[in-house]
Amino acid sequence: MARRATILIVEDEKNTREGLERALSRHYQILLADSAERALVALDETRVDIILSDLRLPGMDGLALVKRALAHDAQPICVLLTAYGSIEAAVAAVKAGAYDFLTKPVNLDQLELVLQRALRSRQLESENKSLRTQLDKKFGLETILGTTPVMEELFKIIRQVAPSRATVLIQGESGTGKELVANAIHGLSPRARGPFIAVHCAALPPTLLESELFGHEKGAFTGAFARRRGRFELAEGGTLFLDEISEIDPSIQVKLLRVLEERKFERVGGQETLDADIRLITATNRDLSQLAQTNKFRQDLFFRLNVVTITVPPLRDRLSDIPLLARNFIEEFARENNKPIMNLAPETLNALMAYPWPGNVRELRNAIEGMIVLAQGPELAVANLPEAIRPQTSLTPNLEIKPAASLRDASRQMIVAALEANRNNRTQAAKQLGISRRTLHRKLHEFELPCLRGRKRSTEATTAAGSITAEAAAGPGTGPDPAC
Ligand SMILES: Nc1ncnc2c1ncn2[C@@H]1O[C@H](COP(=O)(O)OP(=O)(O)OP(=O)(O)O)[C@@H](O)[C@H]1O
Numbered sequence: 208m209a210r211r212a213t214i215l216i217v218e219d220e221k222n223t224r225e226g227l228e229r230a231l232s233r234h235y236q237i238l239l240a241d242s243a244e245r246a247l248v249a250l251d252e253t254r255v256d257i258i259l260s261d262l263r264l265p266g267m268d269g270l271a272l273v274k275r276a277l278a279h280d281a282q283p284i285c286v287l288l289t290a291y292g293s294i295e296a297a298v299a300a301v302k303a304g305a306y307d308f309l310t311k312p313v314n315l316d317q318l319e320l321v322l323q324r325a326l327r328s329r330q331l332e333s334e335n336k337s338l339r340t341q342l343d344k345k346f347g348l349e350t351i352l353g354t355t356p357v358m359e360e361l362f363k364i365i366r367q368v369a370p371s372r373a374t375v376l377i378q379g380e381s382g383t384g385k386e387l388v389a390n391a392i393h394g395l396s397p398r399a400r401g402p403f404i405a406v407h408c409a410a411l412p413p414t415l416l417e418s419e420l421f422g423h424e425k426g427a428f429t430g431a432f433a434r435r436r437g438r439f440e441l442a443e444g445g446t447l448f449l450d451e452i453s454e455i456d457p458s459i460q461v462k463l464l465r466v467l468e469e470r471k472f473e474r475v476g477g478q479e480t481l482d483a484d485i486r487l488i489t490a491t492n493r494d495l496s497q498l499a500q501t502n503k504f505r506q507d508l509f510f511r512l513n514v515v516t517i518t519v520p521p522l523r524d525r526l527s528d529i530p531l532l533a534r535n536f537i538e539e540f541a542r543e544n545n546k547p548i549m550n551l552a553p554e555t556l557n558a559l560m561a562y563p564w565p566g567n568v569r570e571l572r573n574a575i576e577g578m579i580v581l582a583q584g585p586e587l588a589v590a591n592l593p594e595a596i597r598p599q600t601s602l603t604p605n606l607e608i609k610p611a612a613s614l615r616d617a618s619r620q621m622i623v624a625a626l627e628a629n630r631n632n633r634t635q636a637a638k639q640l641g642i643s644r645r646t647l648h649r650k651l652h653e654f655e656l657p658c659l660r661g662r663k664r665s666t667e668a669t670t671a672a673g674s675i676t677a678e679a680a681a682g683p684g685t686g687p688d689p690a691c
């Protein structure tokens with residue numbers, strides 16, 4: 208059901224004000240102000256679509272009001288009323304951004320026409336804006352890069368849960384892309400045209416978080432000078448994303464539970480009960496079920512949040528996504544820094560793939576950004592890598608990966624290294640590489656790598672990595688071992 212548009216009538220003359228109110232209140236929600244100053248307060252407190260203001264007002268005049276209103280977040284449409292004598296001033300107001308003006312005495316049919324046109328143009332504008340935002344931010348799966356089976360599985364779950372309104376809990380280590388997943392769920396949901404509002408719960412102390420979430424009434428506490436709408440209200444019709452949910456104070460946990468159970472809430476210090484028309488997505492990098500079991504997080508709330516759980520895998524479980532991610536980050540930061548798109552030297556890629564990435568994709572992204580900023584020349588060399596990533600970071604401490612001549616060569620070495628590191632256990636090696644066992648099998652054939660099992664025994668004592676690589680590289684003549 209369409210919401211009735213709200214018109215704020217600003218007029219110091221009581222009769223005109225009330226006359227306009229009577230004429231318009233059938234179709235619109237009406238707010239009244241007898242001065243520009245009061246109109247600005249109302250603008251802070253309520254969502255206003257149109258300001259219908261007299262040009263000449265005591266104190267701040269209509270022109271100044273238009274300028275202030277257009278700079279306000281709400282960006283209402285301004286229509287001015289003016290006497291014949293001050294048409295010039297009305298034209299100045301239109302130049303300053305007012306939508307239109309009407310001369311007094313107001314012809315009500317004409318007024319109705321202007322208002323309808325204004326609302327239609329506002330609607331088109333907001334539709335355009337939301338399309339643009341969608342294009343700009345491309346809130347969808349395409350922002351989440353990955354081709355490994357674990358990521359394919361993640362995409363599948365996202366597509367499955369997006370259309371419903373089910374509450375989703377996203378788990379995963381820091382920097383794995385939980386917020387991207389939340390964004391994608393929103394972008395693929397029927398609420399995609401509504402807002403996506405994110406709150407980082409750990410960043411605020413409990414009292415501030417409460418008013419941030421639920422809003423507050425004027426005078427609710429010291430410093431509450433005006434009514435403020437909270438994130439639940441701002442997310443109306445869209446998605447509310449609460450990050451680091453494990454960190455919220457028990458007092459807020461209770462309130463959140465009530466919103467989820469009743470879909471209703473009040474502003475801090477307020478009496479009015481509001482509907483929570485939102486879809487809730489939460490994220491945590493801790494084990495929330497464990498916290499609930501040990502009573503460090505409310506169990507009843509946990510069950511409400513955990514209707515669907517999505518786990519985002521750490522980067523070390525999808526190593527073969529690294530070349531794709533690295534490539535994209537290189538392009539992104541090269542553009543941003545006006546630099547040519549550089550290639551990763553093969554040994555740099557080796558180092559990236561051998562590092563365990565405790566900070567996951569964020570750490571990789573930051574590392575690439577730093578490298579691009581500092582790098583000179585056409586290639587990103589090992590020397591450009593951040594200290595922590597640079598040291599002898601092969602998959603196993605005693606496995607040295609030689610500089611590879613090509614990406615293919617690097618992949619081949621990675622596979623040999625992974626098999627070696629996992630004592631030739633293919634399931635484990637595939638898992639570590641972030642590829643399926645079948646893909647590993649295919650790659651072994653493709654690279655004509657012999658089965659390492661037999662030779663493993665003979666080389667076990669020395670684990671001479673270099674020699675295994677060399678042996679593997681000698682593959683073509685050997686061919687795949689049918690026993691593998
Ligand atoms: N699969 C991916 N493809 C592209 N970029 C990614 C991917 N995963 C994460 N990123 C990028 O890595 C950074 C961290 O992602 P995000 O903020 O979503 O992680 P998070 O899991 O929410 O982290 P935290 O637990 O610290 O809040 C962002 O810049 C994001 O764009």
Ligand SMILES: [Mg+2]
Pocket residue numbers: 385386450490
């Ligand atoms: Mg996050």
